[in-house]
Amino acid sequence: MAEYFDSLETRAPAEREAALLAALSRQVAHAQSHAPYFAEVLREVDPRALTSREALAALPVTRKSELTARQRTMPPLGGLNATPLGGLRHVFQSPGPINEPDGHSADWWRTARAMFAAGFRAGDLVYNTFSYHFTPAGMMMEAGAHRIGCCVFPAGVGQTESQVQALASLRPSAYAGTPSFLKLLLERGEEMGTPCASLSKALVSGEACPPPLRAWLQDHGITARQMYGTADLGLIAFETDGGDGWVVDEGVLVEIVEPGGTKPMPEGETGEVVVTVLGNGDYPLIRFGTGDLSAIVTDSSHRASPCGRTNIRLKGWLGRADQTTKVKGMFVHPGQVADVVRRHPEVRAARLVVTGSVGADTMTLHCDATHDDEGLARAIGESMREVLRLRGEVRFVSAGSLPQDGKVIEDARDYS
Structure with a gap:
């Protein structure tokens, strides 16, 4: 080989x-x-x-x-x-919003190199759980897999139980997606009595893969390698065996x-x-x-x-280098938080706090508002879904209690 x-x-x-x-x-x-x-x-x-x-x-x-x-x-x-x-x-759009193109050349984002280093080979069936709409992540992985000679199942995101059933029937050897969603699929498969035993290798991206999660995947028979890339640039760097x-x-x-x-x-x-x-x-x-x-x-x-x-x-x-933060594989920008706040004049100041662990993170918008009630909280939550394309919680805080440090987004996740 x-x-x-x-x-x-x-x-x-x-x-x-x-x-x-x-x-x-x-x-x-x-x-x-x-x-x-x-x-x-x-x-x-x-x-x-x-x-x-x-x-x-x-x-x-x-x-x-x-x-x-x-x-x-x-x-x-x-x-x-x-x-x-x-x-x-194609022209895609990532949160920001930022528009990104896709050209006609094979493996336009050059992801095949990272996939090869992760053990993907011609003839492998790749189970691709990155999104195929709005953002280019699904197409980025698919193009690289085709360059190597792999067949791709375009699973996309969500529908966990259906995905477990698809894994059982297709028996793919390779996975592309976030590491946290891979863990979720494996856990759900065990709960359903349908373990995903065919997977042996994974190229993960979109979020960090801390050592405990990597070890957990290895214990379940899957060797995971990380890829660092962006929708604008394509592949930047990648992990290798023993690197x-x-x-x-x-x-x-x-x-x-x-x-x-x-x-x-x-x-x-x-x-x-x-x-x-x-x-x-x-x-x-x-x-x-x-x-x-x-x-x-x-x-x-x-x-x-x-x-x-x-x-x-x-x-x-x-x-x-700035306050932009990735939550569940999606970038959240300070400007987007400002857009949410502008929709609700009752909010005097706000700070988005991201907690939990990578892949199991939670966004909470801490709002210093003229009043707090369920109706306003619900309206702000709907604005968060529309602007950030992610669900988040809303918490009202007392007047003047938010830190005056210039931060719009605070990443308080546990990266250990």
Whole structure:
């Protein structure tokens, strides 16, 4: 059985760096010529001069948090797309709202590499529980699975009992989805007397997979590997067998910069993950700030992973550079909380508190309001469902009791 997805994963670091910088020059030239937004922000840049990481670091950072406003001005993609809508396959929408495209090339989000590292092989039946509507997660996994030669069952989310029955009849070997939903399916299968015994491998994403959950899955015969990616960028990094960190994808240039800034951080120090996608002519994102925090594993640019892959590695997801928080696999933005509050003039101030553990999290909107009653609580809850696309609780607090620390979202979950 092949150990690596392709020869790119084991090439010499110097060879990789030279190839990435050459691709960077081509990508910037393409973006300047075809994407209105980049034609403006990179108008003074000479692509031929981008021959080093230092030259890359001089370019402006476009942050994910800026996309909603840009896309309102120039719908639907803010002028960041280099391919007109007629040349794209889909446009999706994630909470924010943020619109994301999908092109016609095979494995457009490059997820096959992470799936291969997780043990997926041609002929496997992949049980895909990511959503196929609004957000692109379901299609992201499906495209990667097809690139490897897998067959996919598009399960989507919800309908737990029906999903347990489908697992029993289909007997898939591989799972794609959040780790918490996989645990829920296994537990429900045991309760129903229909254990999901065929699954042996999983590629999980959308939320953290803490060590206790990973061990629980392993005890149930499933080896889970994590994938780090976004709807905008596709695959960024992925876990491997015996790896010390998440191996960066071969199709991106990853930097760790000062949160909210543009200056690269020293190797090993925590900062914001900034990504340049190479080879994607449809949506050529250059120095795109994810808002996620991570760090480069020290000396990983000179020391191969124990799995043999030679690319740099990230220490994993270490939090958010802003207050944006992921709840049940969906991003919740401070601006969305403000939208909820604006719908109810009775609310003077509010703070969204996320508690519980990853995958079993609960959102509670703490409201300082002119009055508190069941009718107002119900109306605010309905607004939360409409704006955040998630259910949450409403709790009224005494006047002036909310902390005056500028936080709109507080992540108080247990990550142990």
